[in-house]
Amino acid sequence: MTQDVEMKELPSNSLPSSSTPSTLNHLKEIASLIETGAHAREVRRIFRAVRLTMALRRKLKPPVLSAFLNYVLTPGSDVHTRLISFLPKEDDHEMEVDTASSVTQVSLKHSLPEIEIFCYLLVLIFLIDKKKYNEAKACSSASIARLKNVNRRTVDVLASRLFFYYSLCYELTGDLAEIRGNLLALHRIATLRHDELGQETLLNLLLRNYLHYNLYDQAEKLRSKAPRFEAHSNQQATLIF
Structure with a gap:
């Protein structure tokens, strides 16, 4: 699947319900966009994929996520088994899926790191939104362990979001101090890899961590x-303020 996929950003009520693509098909389009960006080494496509994903987060449900994981990952593989274990079992009838198109589409089943990391991000967002914080902590820790072994600039965008949610999981459970050393280690790795987005994200997370415990001297x-990062983003500037 190498064609450039551009998913239209339309209001949910802009088309009749019978013509509106399902959440599962939206996720498949996003995965295709990530795949194209990974092969072409175009980071802008990964940025777009993340933005489109955030617009779908309220529609993520266990059956949809399960079907998507089956589509992009090899069932029985380590990553597939791990991520599926975080999803609660629900009735199949709850799955919003365009059955006509799903029959004709071929699963990706690629081992692209970008797709794998994207799957971690999807499941992690779902767990946080459902307030399953202990499961979210386990999922985020597994994703961080995987990221340490991936050095690709097209992964950096996805990694920066995982870093943020990794810290958020531990903040929500009052355990931020537990990951301070790991955040420092991740910042060193990002520096060695010349991953400026990762460095910037982790720097803000470390500052937030110190300020959370009133460690003002260490923060300063x-x-x-x-x-100083040339492409300093407003999003990163607002992480701690």
Whole structure:
């Protein structure tokens, strides 16, 4: 699947319900966009995929996620088994899926790191939104362990979101102190890989971590030594303020 897929961003009420693509098919289009971006090494496509995913987060349900994982991952593989285990079992009739198109589409079943990391991100967002924080912590920790072994610039965008949700999981359970050392280690890895988005994200998460525990001296020391990023984003600037 190498064609450029551009998913239209239309209001949910802009088409008759019978013509509106299902959430599952939207996810398949996003996966195709990520695949194209990975092969072409075009980071902008990964950015677009993340933005489209955030617009779908309220529609993510266990049957839809399960069907999507079956579509992009090999059933029985380590990552598939791990992610499926985080999803609660629900009735099949709850799955919103365009059966006509799903029969004719061929599963990706690729081992692209970008697709695998995207699957971690989807499941993690779902768990946080459902307030399943212990499961979210386990999922986020597994995703971070996987990220340490992936060094691809097209993964950096997805990784930055996982870093954010990783920290959020531990903040929501009052365990931020537990991951401070890991955040520092991840920041060193991002620096060695020249991953500026990761460095910027992790720097803000570390500052938030210090400020959460009123460790102002450590926060100021870290801030004073932090590099200046040319492409500083407003999104990152608002993480801690």
